[in-house]
Amino acid sequence: MPSESLNTWFVGAATVHPSRPALVTPVGKEDDTWDGLNARVARLRGALQARGVKPGDRVAAWMPRGSDEVALVWAVWGLAAVWVSLPHKLTAAQARWQANDAEPVLMVGDTAACTEFGRERTGLPVVDFAELEATTAKPCRSIEADPGSLAALAYTSGSTGWPKGVMISHRNLCEAAERIDAYLRHRPEDRLLGLMPLSSPWGMLQCVLAARAGAAVVQPPLVALPGEMAATIRAAGVTGMAALPPTWVQLSDWLIAGEEILPGLRYVTTSGGLIPERVWSQFVRVFPRAEVFATYGLTEAFRTTVVPAGWFARKVGSIGRPCPGVEIVLIGEDNRPGETGELVHHGTCVTSGYWRRPQETEKAYAPRPQHAALFAPGERVHYSGDMVKRDGDGFLWFVARRDAQIKTGGFRVSAEEIEAAVLASGCVRQAVVFGVPHETLGQALAAVIEPQGEPEGAKAELLRHLRTALASHQIPRHFHLASGPWPLTANGKVDRLALIAAAKIGLGIGT
Amino acid sequence: MATRTPSTDDIRKFLSETFSLPAAELKDDSPLFSSGRLDSFHLIEMLGGLETTYGVKVSPGEVSLENLDTPHRMAEFILRKTGMKK
Numbered sequence: 194m195p196s197e198s199l200n201t202w203f204v205g206a207a208t209v210h211p212s213r214p215a216l217v218t219p220v221g222k223e224d225d226t227w228d229g230l231n232a233r234v235a236r237l238r239g240a241l242q243a244r245g246v247k248p249g250d251r252v253a254a255w256m257p258r259g260s261d262e263v264a265l266v267w268a269v270w271g272l273a274a275v276w277v278s279l280p281h282k283l284t285a286a287q288a289r290w291q292a293n294d295a296e297p298v299l300m301v302g303d304t305a306a307c308t309e310f311g312r313e314r315t316g317l318p319v320v321d322f323a324e325l326e327a328t329t330a331k332p333c334r335s336i337e338a339d340p341g342s343l344a345a346l347a348y349t350s351g352s353t354g355w356p357k358g359v360m361i362s363h364r365n366l367c368e369a370a371e372r373i374d375a376y377l378r379h380r381p382e383d384r385l386l387g388l389m390p391l392s393s394p395w396g397m398l399q400c401v402l403a404a405r406a407g408a409a410v411v412q413p414p415l416v417a418l419p420g421e422m423a424a425t426i427r428a429a430g431v432t433g434m435a436a437l438p439p440t441w442v443q444l445s446d447w448l449i450a451g452e453e454i455l456p457g458l459r460y461v462t463t464s465g466g467l468i469p470e471r472v473w474s475q476f477v478r479v480f481p482r483a484e485v486f487a488t489y490g491l492t493e494a495f496r497t498t499v500v501p502a503g504w505f506a507r508k509v510g511s512i513g514r515p516c517p518g519v520e521i522v523l524i525g526e527d528n529r530p531g532e533t534g535e536l537v538h539h540g541t542c543v544t545s546g547y548w549r550r551p552q553e554t555e556k557a558y559a560p561r562p563q564h565a566a567l568f569a570p571g572e573r574v575h576y577s578g579d580m581v582k583r584d585g586d587g588f589l590w591f592v593a594r595r596d597a598q599i600k601t602g603g604f605r606v607s608a609e610e611i612e613a614a615v616l617a618s619g620c621v622r623q624a625v626v627f628g629v630p631h632e633t634l635g636q637a638l639a640a641v642i643e644p645q646g647e648p649e650g651a652k653a654e655l656l657r658h659l660r661t662a663l664a665s666h667q668i669p670r671h672f673h674l675a676s677g678p679w680p681l682t683a684n685g686k687v688d689r690l691a692l693i694a695a696a697k698i699g700l701g702i703g704t
Numbered sequence: 705m706a707t708r709t710p711s712t713d714d715i716r717k718f719l720s721e722t723f724s725l726p727a728a729e730l731k732d733d734s735p736l737f738s739s740g741r742l743d744s745f746h747l748i749e750m751l752g753g754l755e756t757t758y759g760v761k762v763s764p765g766e767v768s769l770e771n772l773d774t775p776h777r778m779a780e781f782i783l784r785k786t787g788m789k790k
Contacts, residue, residue: 257740282743416737417744420768439744443767450765602745633748660723665745670752 210407437603
């Protein structure tokens with residue numbers, strides 16, 4: 194058995210800390226201890242194996258965040274199978290699309306998801322989690338996965354095209370867990386709020402970090418309001434919390450308004466976008482005992498930088514320094530490495546590519562010809578599309594996006610994907626989707642549309658369609674109606690920049 | 705800026721349209737957040753919608769289940785905010 198792997202950490206927690214809490218769920222239900230969770234996961238492994246799950250098989254899950262999902266991911270990893278969690282906020286059609294792309298041997302859902310999936314007629318075997326757990330199959334021994342083999346697929350949107358499954362290996366997760374714990378330093382007494390979804394590397398890492406330390410994961414509140422979040426943190430004694438900027442803004446503002454603090458938090462950590470200066474400055478009041486760790490990462494190369502302990506106050510707004518072992522280069526417009534340029538990850542911190550998408554993998558994961566000399570032959574490389582600068586202390590600062598990718602509330606949104614959905618409604622002749630500044634979300638989505646037929650009616654019908662086709666964060670907040678003909682550029686394409694500029698004026702939004 | 709004074713029915717219609725919830729399923733006391741039906745993204749959308757449609761700016765301390773969790777509570781909250789409640 195290898196000395197460090199997801200499996201050895203999980204078994205280690207049950208061996209060294211059997212009576213410590215592993216999963217903390219709301220009032221009225223007993224905590225799962227590590228010993229209890231180990232037994233529960235062994236039975237789930239048996240149930241999955243009885244349904245034909247073998248090493249390398251994908252198991253898809255469409256479940257609400259919570260302890261059930263955590264137990265399931267450990268069962269999947271314990272069979273050396275591949276975890277594919279579909280975010281709960283996806284529409285049934287989107288979930289079906291991603292599920293078909295991953296080609297799982299089994300889909301596990303809660304009761305509501307199973308009903309929805311039944312309607313979608315995917316042809317994939319679907320099982321209710323409760324039914325899975327009730328299966329009387331023999332508990333099955335865990336299977337050690339090869340470190341280079343797949344642990345998970347994490348679907349993400351780029352600036353163009355459809356969501357792609359990033360292939361995450363066991364080694365990717367283990368190395369990330371080690372570099373994160375170098376600064377978070379979890380102990381068995383820690384209680385992590387399990388807020389980040391298991392569809393993202395970050396959510397998976399919360400489970401891994403807890404196992405590695407023998408710490409507990411606390412189920413987040415069902416209610417997405419800051420008051421409930423604060424109440425859960427207090428009641429469950431949460432010591433460490435990772436969340437995206439909108440959550441931090443809402444929680445921090447709520448605490449300030451109520452003159453409350455959360456002294457039990459010993460660390461708070463964030464990534465995924467920018468927090469307004471006025472909110473950062475509140476942290477020292479509302480989280481008085483917490484070390485603040487701002488980080489950066491992408492699904493393709495995750496949790497790679499950090500503002501180390503003690504540096505936050507001096508580097509407010511920075512995305513930090515590369516963690517030890519992480520290789521990052523900033524490539525300038527002159528194609529040379531320097532102190533300003535596009536942030537490019539290379540080496541082992543980079544994942545291995547997009548699931549069954551060789552062309553897109555070739556495009557995103559290989560050095561551009563003019564940069565070949567900067568990298569070792571065959572080295573994995575990933576271009577972030579983020580323009581970044583480095584200061585005299587080696588700290589990195591975000592400057593701008595290189596392309597049209599929009600980031601709203603921490604989610605990447607592909608303008609092209611949204612435009613396709615808008616056109617598919619049949620209510621609109623042409624559409625251009627773009628981002629506008631938003632204090633809480635970072636950016637909000639806006640769209641210029643040429644309506645088909647009566648404008649207000651077309652817009653209303655369009656919104657009805659979008660709400661069935663897209664997740665909440667993908668639906669434009671602002672619509673500017675622009676009748677044709679639309680301006681064209683010299684090569685006959687729609688002049689996006691001119692339309693966006695006109696739309697911003699029409700909507701009364703600044704640049 | 706709109707200064708309508710909404711009835712609970714108005715709020716049900718606003719919610720039904722904003723979040724594509726079938727109006728028939730949305731009762732005066734249907735739990736919105738406490739049921740997990742609306743998530744944190746919906747919350748941001750809702751706060752924006754309340755400002756645009758009713759001219760009500762919800763302050764951070766007012767974001768609570770008491771004020772926002774059902775159409776009835778939301779209507780009462782808006783009436784209090786706009787000073788229209790007798």
